[in-house]
Amino acid sequence: MSGKIRKRIYSLLVCCILIHYSVAQDVIYLADASRVECKIMDIEGPKLKYKNLQNLDGPDYLVPRERVSLIFFEDGSHVVMDAIAQGGMRTFPRPIGDHDRIYFADHKMELGNVISVEKGMFKYRRASMLDGPIFSKRTSDIGLVLYRDGRHQLFGNPVAAATAIVANQESVRIPSSPPPNNIPKVNPKTVVERPSNDRIPQLADPVNESIEHTSVEQLQPVSAQQTQIADRPESIERDVREEVRDDIPDSESSGIIRDLDIDMFRAKALQKTNDLGMYFSIIADKQTDWQEANKAIDLAVDLFVDEEARVEVGSLSRADKKKYPIRRYLERLKLLKYDKVEITWTEVNYVSNLRKGLDGNYYGVISFLQKFTGYRDNRLIYSDYTRKNIEVVLKGYTKLSGGEQKELWDVFLSDIGVINMK
């Protein structure tokens, strides 16, 4: 066998071992971005216990929970330290499905198939377009990837990655039984404590912490390895123009929203806003029969999340702003002393991002410009421009359809704020 072939076989063997190694081990990411490859023994207590991979029969090491950001188990499940959560952490199963989960540096997440990561560029295809174009991003724009085969790759700060995971993924309750890979409890006499270290090293500095031990055994210190930070390419190419969809995960309580298209949300929110504008015109128009006007009021109120939604009214001449419940506002609109009213909204509008509230609903705001024109005896009496901000709520509900319980969602309007009068 030639030397070249032997080298190739050797390299292949090493790669196999390394690949296996990187899968068959747990990884702890600390808040200071250092990384510990180990075998985790216990995560339930105030300090995490783990063993050195080179000495699995040796003592346990401890690290204070508050220093830990992320934990990845060899089976692909992972834990995010979250002081607010019950038990102080959230456990996530290994992602299932045929796609990788790509978490961007701005905390958005996308499902896709990673093609390559090299020379500072991250290339992938989107899950919804596997036959479509290849998207390129700088690796500095990527936070974390959870591969479908259970591996993971951290590009940025583990604290940011932890935030992104929580923001985008459903969680499972922490089991009262032992953690996912059945970590046994350890004999405290063999525990080695890793001292709490206030020094926050720069990412470029390798962290070599001294470890005091109480065990009679001679210990080898665990050298914390650096987080893999990809190099930034010298010439920054413009990214392929693409949309990042805000996939909204299932709500833990109702599990009703999945993969909501943000464009669909915007379209629906704008449709309801346009409907409201139409009802405003009908209600304020003196030509409208009073029964039709009342019907329009009812239909307009139905666009809102509930009757407690309010409309704020103000003017430049008055410092105070008055707030009216929506139905009362519409009743007042009906009583305006104009023969004819035109209420038009500009085509251009601004729709904010959706943000999740404590109640599991998602909240956003739409800003638009309203023109109000009032006529009396066919003469223009009054005209103004008002900018309005409408809070919109994305809310789930259950519907019985064909004998089947379906979880659906819909957009509702909420409080309306007036910004200025022109």
Added chain:
Amino acid sequence: MRYSIFCLILSGFLKSYAQTVFVDANAFRFVLEVKQIDEFIERFNFEDETLLRTYFTEKFPEEEVTHEDLLRTLFDHEKPNWDIEIIQRFTRQVVENATSDRLAFLSENWYAEARCEILYNGKSESVVLLLQIEQAGLGASKWVIRQIDADFLQIPKEVNSQKSLNPISHGTDFMGLDKAFSDHNNLRNYLNNGFAIDEMSVFTHEVQKGKITFQQVNAITYHFLQVDNWIFTVDQYLRTGSNSGWLISDLIPATLEDKELYKVKILHLDM
């Protein structure tokens, strides 16, 4: 310095451009205005989908809107005493570190200072609430009140400095305490020198007792401490020109220590 159509419109050199090119000048002004703090953050981060960028891409496809352009739209152009060198240094840093120097809505390092009007026992009073975004798990978040400045809750300076619990009060088992409790004008004399009222605790207690009713928010200032080496504030400017809405009102170079001091001295946070 590049003078694109975008820049010229913002600087007011082409005030009539809207009338000659656009059908709806009001829509144009609407697009230019920074309508929400969300939109401020989008422009700051140079996000693809921000309204101004997509609108100009559609209306002026030959014009490239750069990150620097968008950052320039975020300053209050009518402030007379800007240090241009500082603005340029700040802009350069944000553009060069576009990935790290981004604003994050869920970050702890920004605050909303809301100057409000309330009724306290039926009387109108001013109060400043400092709010912050707090993450609540499962991707949810909420605004919470971190600090309250309510001067009307302070115990006033004593009227008669000689009123006090005399040094032999213990002789009668502090019988004179009943007078201390009824001597409202000189209450401060009966407390230790270093005493400082915890306005937030007192305020929330009074709210719970129904003695405080919220009226309205009069003004909001956002304080951003997220960008390395800088602190800036954002206020709302309601005016009809192209430079309006939520704009940077102040920009201060700041070390980490400066930021901690700012939190204590300016935001009155207990650190």
